[in-house]
Amino acid sequence: MSLDTGRADPTSGHLSSPDRTHQPLASGSRWLALSGPPAAVLLVVAGMWYAVSYLLSPERRFLVPPPHAVIQVGFLDWDNLRELLAELLLSAKVAITGLTIAVLLGVSVAVAMSQARWVERSLYPYAVALQTIPILALVPLYRARGLCWDASSTDRLAGAEP
Numbered sequence: 001m002s003l004d005t006g007r008a009d010p011t012s013g014h015l016s017s018p019d020r021t022h023q024p025l026a027s028g029s030r031w032l033a034l035s036g037p038p039a040a041v042l043l044v045v046a047g048m049w050y051a052v053s054y055l056l057s058p059e060r061r062f063l064v065p066p067p068h069a070v071i072q073v074g075f076l077d078w079d080n081l082r083e084l085l086a087e088l089l090l091s092a093k094v095a096i097t098g099l100t101i102a103v104l105l106g107v108s109v110a111v112a113m114s115q116a117r118w119v120e121r122s123l124y125p126y127a128v129a130l131q132t133i134p135i136l137a138l139v140p141l142y143r144a145r146g147l148c149w150d151a152s153s154t155d156r157l158a159g160a161e162p
Contacts, residue, residue: 046067053066065073074080109127113120 049064049067053061053064056064074084109123113123
């Protein structure tokens, strides 16, 4: 099997794609080509959601409410929207705090490893090993050691959001 890396375009000196010819699409057909498939998937998923919701008996419909009911209660009711936005703000604060801690710790360790060879040899095996551990596997350890007891922002920083 040979690998064709492309042909050089004599006018520009750039490599062109070996088997593709790029022809610009008209603006309407380009928009349809880009947004059509995601829109079709959205319509199929919404249709399946409505079908599942209305196949349930009315007394069990609370299990899978139809999409319009979710939008009406979740986003058009001001009390629910206020609560959602407050929790969104809390989650954003926790995410930014966690990102800041990770960046500061990561940059500090990287600088230390680049400045001293013995620090790199000491920390690099642990850095590689830590990459193989999923964060959710550490959650029970945080809780068992008593590091996080309540559903506070500390839990969320540790990845143990209830």
